[in-house]
Amino acid sequence: MNGAYGDSTRSVKAVESEAVPGSPVAPPPVPAAAYHIPPDEDDTLDSYGRRHNPTWRHLESALAQLEGATTAVTFGSGMAAVTSLLRVVAEPGRTLVVPADGYYQVRAYAHEYLAPRGVTVVEAPSSQMCDAAAHAEPKDVVFAETPSNPGLDVVDLHELAMTCRPRGALLIVDNTTATPLGQQPLSLGADIVVASATKALAGHHDVLAGYAAGNNPEVMARLQRERLLAGPILGAFEAWLVLRSIATLGLRFERQCQNAAAVALMLRSHPAVRKVRYPGLPEDPSHPVATAQMRRFGGIVGVELADAAAVHDLVRRSALLVGSTSFGGIHTSVDRRARWGDRVPDGFARISLGIEDTDDLLGDIEAALAPV
Structure with a gap:
């Protein structure tokens, strides 16, 4: 039945809490920095606020459902999600293709931070993204934004995925402008979706947030590790605001x-x-x-x-x-x-x-x- 739900039903179901008698229908945020550690020192439980948070998990579950992913990882902003992901996947000696007509700070980060560390940065207009991807080699990264911001050119994601996959290149798609209700990049062949939840998902001009979602367990685990070590986390209250907004x-x-x-x-x-x-x-x-x-x-x-x-x-x-x-x-x-x-x-x-x-x-x- 889930596949037949409309957009509003999907949004409400995504943020739905487990129906436990006596528990709140809309759970409050959990703004915890430290947790009680059990005597057996089980590190799978919540232990420290930079590593785990129940409100994060609830939001990440909702985002994964909406994007059709197995895992989502939240961050303090859309750019925090983008830069963390690129630090994980754009390796020195490899090529990163970025949109010449997409969000300008992605290009700025690629040139100012990644290029000096040995990543070859190639800019390509959205209309020529598939042509640029045709030169990709294994472990190269292609970053597409569609519709592009601000020009609103649309990249053919199925064609781009079919260009990247045989070459062993990783395809990242920025889904911010379309939202998961307008477009499903993972179902079209993308490896990872990244987005600013500051925009339509939060939707009230009052919170910064970002996320990445995907089905590759190794990449998503590395991304979670990057968040733990570098610390670009989303606050619990901010996570709750986004979760609350997704319902509408x-x-x-x-x-x-x-x-x-x-x-x-x-x-x-x-x-x-x-x-x-x-x-x-x-x-x-x-x-x-x-x-x-x-x-x-x-x-x-x-x-x-x-x-x-x-x-x-x-x-x-x-x-x-x-x-x-x-x-x-x-x-x-x-x-x-x-x-x-x-x-x-x-x-x-x-x-x-x-x-x-x-x-x-x-x-x-x-x-x-x-x-x-």
């Missing part, structure tokens, strides 16, 4: 995707708009691949206005849009990405749709874009 993920993500589709349709014919990117638009270059591998097209729309001033005016004249970085939250936010160094025009903005009523958003954005 299905509802929130459905509305965000609905709003994104409506706003993209409106913006594509607006005279103030030069270009719109949204994988759900039939004319979008990523639409064919997105249709084949995504269950939902996501809550983010890319839009190009005349210049930076036009983006600032859009936010200033709006009653609903929030000028803010990050995405996936309950408020609709606008982020001019060139300010962060992304390789986009000055007037390119990432609009992350929130859960406001669709008609209210459409009216507000139209009014904000109207000529003065």
Whole structure:
């Protein structure tokens, strides 16, 4: 029956506690740093807060269920998950392929930290990721982000996995923009999924968190060891906030995707708009691949206005849009990405749709874009 559940049911079931009489339906966080150690010194039990935490385990179980993984490992942020994973799998003397049009801090970490330690870093646009992977050798690592942030290009994950696997290369997929309700990279052949839970999973702009999930026991054990030694842990209260939020993920993500589709349709014919990117638009270059591998097209729309001033005016004249970085939250936010160094025009903005009523958003954005 589980495979037939809808998104909201899956989200609620993922965070469900064991039905023990007398126990709380929604368990509280366990903010423990130290635990009582039994006389037999059994180290499989909770012993120290950097090593074990019951709230982590509950959250990791939920994340693994949603991603279709056997194991998930949580971290203090999405970048903590990415960097910890890359330290484990990107070995000196091997090649790491990263998206040239993906999240800029992944490229920065690869060049500034991994390259000086003997890892060859290759940048490839998302549209050419499969071509870059065709040169991979055993133990190389291919890191894809799809849809890419902020350009929203979609990588054909099945083709990419079929390119990596015969060559012995490890395929990591950043699933942050799609979420596990929009896309299942592991089922398409990825080895490991990594994501920022700060975004849609937590969804309220009030907590930082990240995770990696996969089915390879050796890699996941090494990643847990890396977290123990390096210490980029997720606090128990923060883990509880993410766990609490996942229960409403299905509802929130459905509305965000609905709003994104409506706003993209409106913006594509607006005279103030030069270009719109949204994988759900039939004319979008990523639409064919997105249709084949995504269950939902996501809550983010890319839009190009005349210049930076036009983006600032859009936010200033709006009653609903929030000028803010990050995405996936309950408020609709606008982020001019060139300010962060992304390789986009000055007037390119990432609009992350929130859960406001669709008609209210459409009216507000139209009014904000109207000529003065």
